[in-house]
Amino acid sequence: MVDLSTILAGFADAFTIWNLAFVLFGVVVGQFVGAVPGIGPVMAMAIAIPFTFGLDPLPAIAFLVGVNKGGLVGGAVPAVLMNTPGTPDAAATAMDGYPLARDGKPLKATKMALFSSVTGDSFSDLVLITVSAPLAILALRMGPVEVFALMVFAFSVLSGLIGNSLIKGIIAAALGLLCASVGTDPENYTPRLIFGMFDFYDGLPLASVAIGTLAIAEILRRLTQMSGQVKPAVEVKDTGNPQDMRVSWAEYWACRFTMLRGAMIGTVLGALPGIGSTAAAFMSYASAKSASKDPGSFGKGNLHGIAAAESANSAVVGSNLIPLLTLGIPGSVGAALIISAFMIHGIQPGPLLFQDQGRLIYGLFGAMIMANFLNLWVGQVGLRFWVKVVSAPESIIFASALLLCIVGVSMATGGIFGVIVMLVFAGIGYLMSSFGYSVVIFIIAFFLGPRFEISLSQSLALMNGDWTRIIEYPIALLLLLVSIISIWWFLRRSGPDTTKSSQVTAED
Amino acid sequence: MKINADRASGLFFLLFGLALYLFIIPTFVEQVEGGWVHPDTVPNAVAIVLSLCGALLMLRPTKHHTQEASEFVRAGLYFGLLMVGLVLMGRFGFIYVAPMIALAIMLLIGERRPFWLVCGVVGMPGAIWLLVVQVLDRALP
Structure with missing residues (x-):
């Protein structure tokens, strides 16, 4: 499918100074924003996408991957220092990181988080590089009927797994599909739901919807939770003992099995759409605790706890790209943003990517590997600096993020109209989060909407409009049956009044 | 003031879905003859799903509370x-x-x-x- 020369050329592209500079820049930005509570890599990616328009696809996507990977490392810093995770994935890290920081060992905790994160991330990247091309060959054997059934399956699983209610998940997916249907329909090219505004003829602008619902809505949520008080700077205790400021090789090596287990859990869960890195981190933490000879020490500053959480949540990043690159289906909001970057640069994600854009994909793999090394290097150098970053006032961070979003969307959509659409979707995203509807499912359904409609149309054409002919497509039939079973199972599991009251945020 | 929001949002989506199906889609989506999927097929399906799920949510609310x-x-x-x-x-x-x-x-x-x-x-x-x-x-x- 992809010959060796293409693979080598792709890796060579990744290792050019220009591309490495963008990976490095992405990692630095990612670690920086990850260290700032309230911003996080997803918001940073959403803001950064419009600024990558002028770039070639590889540096642009490599930069975004760098932001994503760096953000996960940076997210551990406020988790450890303030018990306030910069990203939801780092919540499990705080359980052991914060007690260590209170004991005067903040650098030991953040360095353990860094090493575990890079270890888990590298493991999942190797799995991604190894399995994605063979899986893409399998995916190419799938026709429109199977693709349609696969999307139904993805929606049903995502609706059940993300958020606290299957019904709300289905409503969020339906809203995403409704927004995706604005503009010309893919079969007849007839304008629909444009309400006389010809700016909507090509559909709702991707950047406006993504940045509005993911970034601005989250900023609004954070702003409304602040009660006119600017948070004080964090006081970091330091024992002055050099042993408390570094992780020795013996300490790292003692955590090898914990990290391996975490990396495997993260890789498997990351490859499944909808589960996400937060679940992986907590599952890995729980399994490390249950496997430990001293489970009582977990939650009191055990390095194994940090290793388990960070290796798992970082391993999700690489394997998240498996369904995206092989099937064109994003499994998380981070992957959905990467898919939007692909589309903005005129590249259609899916199994044909390896055939049509093999060099770009292997360039991306090379960039991911380099991002891991750079994460380690930047983390080693920058951790002391990121520790200071968490004390930056939220007032300037949120004001700056809002201005960047406005400028970014204006650049992406070519005017203030797209920015107003962004603000409208910020309101929608804020209300969805407030009422417990998953913004993640909404965004993924919005991205997949046009492809969903095309595959539905092609499926009906293939079956001559007769749905009983679905039995001629056993894989599609199986996927649809599994979808029905999973909906039934999720409905049974989430009976009335059994779910917790919780906020669904942009990064759930 | 804490409120259980699911019944309210369920009612909203029930009414929104009905409004979409009965007024908005017939008015703002052109009718086209021919083809397997008409321009209003997916929006209509979405409207029905929204109404049904809205009604279901009113009947089976979770304990989710909105903020103050x-x-x-x-x-x-x-x-x-x-x-x-x-x-x-x-x-x-x-x-x-x-x-x-x-x-x-x-x-x-x-x-x-x-x-x-x-x-x-x-x-x-x-x-x-x-x-x-x-x-x-x-x-x-």
Whole structure:
């Protein structure tokens, strides 16, 4: 499918100074924003996408991957220092990181988080590089009927797994599909739901919807939770003992099995759409605790706890790209943003990517590997600096993020109209989060909407409009049956009044 | 004031779905003969799903509570501020309006320290201008 020369050329592209500079820049930005509570890599990616328009696809996507990977490392810093995770994935890290920081060992905790994160991330990247091309060959054997059934399956699983209610998940997916249907329909090219505004003829602008619902809505949520008080700077205790400021090789090596287990859990869960890195981190933490000879020490500053959480949540990043690159289906909001970057640069994600854009994909793999090394290097150098970053006032961070979003969307959509659409979707995203509807499912359904409609149309054409002919497509039939079973199972599991009251945020 | 929001949002989606199916889609989606999937097929299906799920949510609500009403008011305030800012930006341009938006947001958050106010009002818009206009050679809104 992809010959060796293409693979080598792709890796060579990744290792050019220009591309490495963008990976490095992405990692630095990612670690920086990850260290700032309230911003996080997803918001940073959403803001950064419009600024990558002028770039070639590889540096642009490599930069975004760098932001994503760096953000996960940076997210551990406020988790450890303030018990306030910069990203939801780092919540499990705080359980052991914060007690260590209170004991005067903040650098030991953040360095353990860094090493575990890079270890888990590298493991999942190797799995991604190894399995994605063979899986893409399998995916190419799938026709429109199977693709349609696969999307139904993805929606049903995502609706059940993300958020606290299957019904709300289905409503969020339906809203995403409704927004995706604005503009010309893919079969007849007839304008629909444009309400006389010809700016909507090509559909709702991707950047406006993504940045509005993911970034601005989250900023609004954070702003409304602040009660006119600017948070004080964090006081970091330091024992002055050099042993408390570094992780020795013996300490790292003692955590090898914990990290391996975490990396495997993260890789498997990351490859499944909808589960996400937060679940992986907590599952890995729980399994490390249950496997430990001293489970009582977990939650009191055990390095194994940090290793388990960070290796798992970082391993999700690489394997998240498996369904995206092989099937064109994003499994998380981070992957959905990467898919939007692909589309903005005129590249259609899916199994044909390896055939049509093999060099770009292997360039991306090379960039991911380099991002891991750079994460380690930047983390080693920058951790002391990121520790200071968490004390930056939220007032300037949120004001700056809002201005960047406005400028970014204006650049992406070519005017203030797209920015107003962004603000409208910020309101929608804020209300969805407030009422417990998953913004993640909404965004993924919005991205997949046009492809969903095309595959539905092609499926009906293939079956001559007769749905009983679905039995001629056993894989599609199986996927649809599994979808029905999973909906039934999720409905049974989430009976009335059994779910917790919780906020669904942009990064759930 | 804590409220169980699911019945309210369920009712909203039930009515919204019905409005879509009965009024909005017939009015704003052209009817086309031929083809396997008509322009209104997916929107109609979505409208039905929204209505059904809205009704189901009213019958099987979760324990989800919305935040305090005062937070919605504050969100409305920030939303209104941004909307006014965007309208003004469309008229007068980013250079003049962005510092005012930044100042208003920082003051609303509670920032009073002159150094950080100057950073947000002058430094950040200036840095954005430098990046977008000078480095990327693109136009500001």
